[in-house]
Amino acid sequence: MHTIYTGQLVGVARLIDTDETRNAIAELERAQAALADTIANELGIRHDSTNYDIDEEIGSGFAPTYRGQPVPDEIRDLDSGSDWVENPVEVSAPDAKTVTGTLYIAPGNRHSRIFAIPSAMKPEQSPADLPPNHMRTWVQVGTMNADGRIVALNPSVSSYRDDLEGQIAGTHMDAQWQAPAEAV
Numbered sequence: 001m002h003t004i005y006t007g008q009l010v011g012v013a014r015l016i017d018t019d020e021t022r023n024a025i026a027e028l029e030r031a032q033a034a035l036a037d038t039i040a041n042e043l044g045i046r047h048d049s050t051n052y053d054i055d056e057e058i059g060s061g062f063a064p065t066y067r068g069q070p071v072p073d074e075i076r077d078l079d080s081g082s083d084w085v086e087n088p089v090e091v092s093a094p095d096a097k098t099v100t101g102t103l104y105i106a107p108g109n110r111h112s113r114i115f116a117i118p119s120a121m122k123p124e125q126s127p128a129d130l131p132p133n134h135m136r137t138w139v140q141v142g143t144m145n146a147d148g149r150i151v152a153l154n155p156s157v158s159s160y161r162d163d164l165e166g167q168i169a170g171t172h173m174d175a176q177w178q179a180p181a182e183a184v
Helices: 006-016 020-042 071-079 132-137 156-162
Strands: 044-053 058-063 096-106 111-117 140-145 150-153 172-180
Touching: 006 020, 006 058, 020 044, 020 058, 020 071, 020 140, 096 156, 111 150, 111 156, 111 172, 140 156, 150 156, 156 172
Parallel strands: none
Antiparallel strands: 044 058, 096 111, 096 172, 111 140, 140 150
16 A cells, blocks of 8 residues: 555645636635644634645644734644744733633533633532523633543633543632633
């Protein structure tokens, strides 16, 4: 068997250069862009663009949603020389604002979602007690497996990883995090 990887396959398709190969490359770019959008949403970062580059690879560019936001651990080592890794404060992004609120592990089927709620709960109150229209202000900041292991966590709340890991669905806690100033 002769294995050709995606980037190499795209390079061959560009050499062949027919309508069919151009359409297939465009489909790969759209699929990767959709995946990059999903990853960005899960990690609380921004997906800027996805396109074919000179190294025969389809690359997706990511950026912080606010100035000083660290690169998520899940992608940090994939481009360790990037300007975002080297100096996150200098990367162009909106200014950050500190938000005081609640982190909530919402029940799910196979995964629980972790939400940042931009308001603190009153004593004896639970996020489940809030009216449904209040959920529009919630931002998903993480995902947790059924066994309580965090799969993805937005860097803005990464300092709460140890507090969240191993907790059960329905758990909530007071927290502070950074968010883009215009989004708050």
